Amino acid sequence: MSRTIVVGAGVAGLTAGRDLAEAGHEVLVLEATDRPGGKLRSGEVAGVRVDVGAEAMLNRRPEGIALAGDLDLPLTYPTSATSRVWTRDALRALPRTLMGAPLDLDDLARTGILSAEGLDRARHQIVPQVDGDVSVGDLVGQRYGAEVVDRLVEPLLGGVYAGQARRISTRAAVPQLLDLLTREQVDVPPPVADAPPVFASVPGGMWRLTDALAADLQRRDGVEVRYDATVTAVRRTASGFVVTTPTGEETCDRLVLATPAAPSARLLAELAPAAATELEQVAAASVAVVTFAFHSDDPGVAEALDTGASGFLVPPVDGRRVKASTFSFAKWDWVRDAGEGLLVLRTSLGRFGEEDTLQVPDEALVAASLADLETATGLTAAPVDAVVQRWGGGLPQLWVGHVDRVARIRAAVAQVPGLAVCGAAYDGVGIPATIGSARRAVTDLVV
Ligand SMILES: Cc1cc2nc3c(=O)[nH]c(=O)nc-3n(C[C@H](O)[C@H](O)[C@H](O)COP(=O)(O)OP(=O)(O)OC[C@H]3O[C@@H](n4cnc5c(N)ncnc54)[C@H](O)[C@@H]3O)c2cc1C
CATH class of the missing domain: 3.90.660.20 (Protoporphyrinogen oxidase, mitochondrial; domain 2)
Structure with a gap:
């Protein structure tokens, strides 16, 4: 039986571990902290247990809700409560947007989010000329002006990425915008009355997803999730890998790094130096x-x-x-x-x-x-x-050029037989995208 070590018990590592177990692998998941979940985590406030990390997942992508279904959650x-934008000294209605790109300028005008000059510029649309990747801020700014970026794109992107709109890659973060905003006429479908909700969660909190994943893994023969087990080094042998933790060494045939970019870069420094150098650039x-x-x-x-x-x-x-x-x-x-x-x-x-x-x-x-x-x-x-x-x-931070960077990382990792990487640093930070990256890593390893 093939033995695989997965480093990291966030949603990516646990998903990879489960898929590998389903494919008949013996699996050891090594997690640095004392709990599963990574950024899916609960805390107690006044005795009420709630999420203190991620609190929802996209319902319009299949990966997260399908996984919850597999786990009987x-x-x-x-x-129906709606979000506001706190700007220009008032809480204002959030207009229809695609990650801050306005989908209805009359609706935007009613919110009072923009100044009169900002609104005039937004109405005076200029079709962006795009060659390759561009930041979301530059793309939306070319079409609608800087104020739309400052007062709509920044808060919406900031809510998801805590990043800067003029650095975040459209291709990586909101690829639909490239097509939408480079047309002469922005073609927006009217709102659908009974459209499925955009987001979903699990009653009791999103952290229950990774708790259920970890419990599912622990119940399986040939699978172990070990906590307080920081991986400090990995190296290649003739037949596989040796993984070092503070309590000793573990060997495996295959290795999945499901850790954030910085620890993955450190662990790959000798194994896949080109991938490590690229990962160091992911802020x-x-x-x-x-x-x-x-x-x-x-x-x-x-x-x-x-x-x-x-x-x-x-x-x-x-x-x-x-x-x-x-x-x-x-x-x-x-x-x-x-x-x-x-x-x-x-x-x-x-x-x-x-x-x-x-x-x-x-x-x-x-x-x-x-x-x-x-x-x-x-x-x-x-x-x-x-x-x-x-x-x-x-x-x-998925900056301009991120999609190409990830392709280079995957190409460098593929040079090392039996090695794969996954997690939020690759195909998107959202829970479904992260699950998708884990599924892809396992497919790459198992075929
Ligand atoms: C505050 C916050 C709110 C968010 N809200 C949402 C949201 O509402 N919806 C959404 O879709 N996404 C949200 N996200 C993003 C999403 O939660 C994460 O991108 C995703 O959960 C990351 O999963 P992961 O498995 O890639 O990484 P992580 O969750 O970071 O898991 C990596 C694991 O690896 C472990 N590890 C690291 N180094 C080592 C090592 N050397 N050895 C062993 N283990 C190691 C870590 O301890 C960690 O448990 C949010 C993120 C944050 C920070």
């Missing part, structure tokens, strides 16, 4: 998520928060400290039910290049979040509890 969908943004619980009966809380909004996004140009807030109690019925009179919400802080925002004690992140929440919503009540979760280097 039910799905849940966001409520990552650090972010923090602060989760709060407020008593819904405290004076002013319901009036400030329970207004039909699911939260708000913040353009960097407005100079606020939080980049987004998700009113989890309003977005997810299960959070409201679990809260029993508590309103649980979260703020997120930190974008690529703004690491100093996070280089403060946890209490300062809590205070900055409360100050911004007060300015945005009028909330003055003290929270019952607040929990800070930091994600150092948590979000890989």
Whole structure:
């Protein structure tokens, strides 16, 4: 039987481990921390267990929901509460966009997100001339002007990538935009009344997906998930690989690195130096998520928060400290039910290049979040509890040229028989894309 080691027990590593087990491999998953899930993680705020990392997955891609189905997990969908954009000193409706590219300029005009000059420029569309890859900010900016980028694209991309719109690759992040915005006429289908929800989660939290994956793996013969097992080195032998952990060495025929770009680069330095050099170029943004619980009966809380909004996004140009807030109690019925009179919400802080925002004690992140929440919503009540979760280097940046870079990485890795890589640094940071990268890695190894 072929023995495969998977390094990393995030959603990519666990998916790869499961697929390998299904293909008849003996599998050892080695995870540095004491738990499965990586960026899928729960925390407790005022006794309520909620996600403190990823909190939803795209429902319009098959990989995540299919995996949940395989694991017999039910799905849940966001409520009809809608997000706002906190800009130009007001919480404003979010117009129809594709990652910030406006899909209806009259709708955009009604929101008041743009100044009169910004709106004039947006209406005076210029068809972009694109040759190869281009940043999302440059593409949208050429067509609609800089203000659309600053006040719409930046907050929407910032919510997903914590990155800068003028660096993030359209091909890697939103390839549909290339086709849409380079036509003479932007051809937008009308909204469909009973379209399937864009996002889904699992009742009780997204972290249940990786918990269920890990439990599924542990039940299988010939499969082990080992925690507190940081892999510090890998090397090739005549018949396979030797993997070093602080407690000893493990051997295998095949090896999957399902770790973020930086540790993967370190581990590949001798095994696949060209891949390592490319992975070193994949930057990552650090972010923090602060989760709060407020008593819904405290004076002013319901009036400030329970207004039909699911939260708000913040353009960097407005100079606020939080980049987004998700009113989890309003977005997810299960959070409201679990809260029993508590309103649980979260703020997120930190974008690529703004690491100093996070280089403060946890209490300062809590205070900055409360100050911004007060300015945005009028909330003055003290929270019952607040929990800070930091994600150092948590979000890989898919900069212009990323798709070609990944092709070069995969080509270099393919030179080493029995080796594969997967995870958020390759085909997209979202959960479905990450699962897809794991499936691809296993297919490459098994054929
Ligand atoms: C705050 C935040 C919110 C997000 N929200 C969403 C969302 O709502 N929806 C969505 O689709 N995506 C979201 N994402 C993105 C998504 O969660 C991640 O891109 C995805 O979960 C990454 O999975 P992964 O398996 O590639 O990596 P990770 O989850 O990072 O897992 C890698 C694992 O490898 C381990 N590891 C690292 N080095 C070693 C080593 N040397 N030896 C052994 N183990 C090692 C790590 O401890 C970790 O457990 C969010 C990300 C963040 C940070």
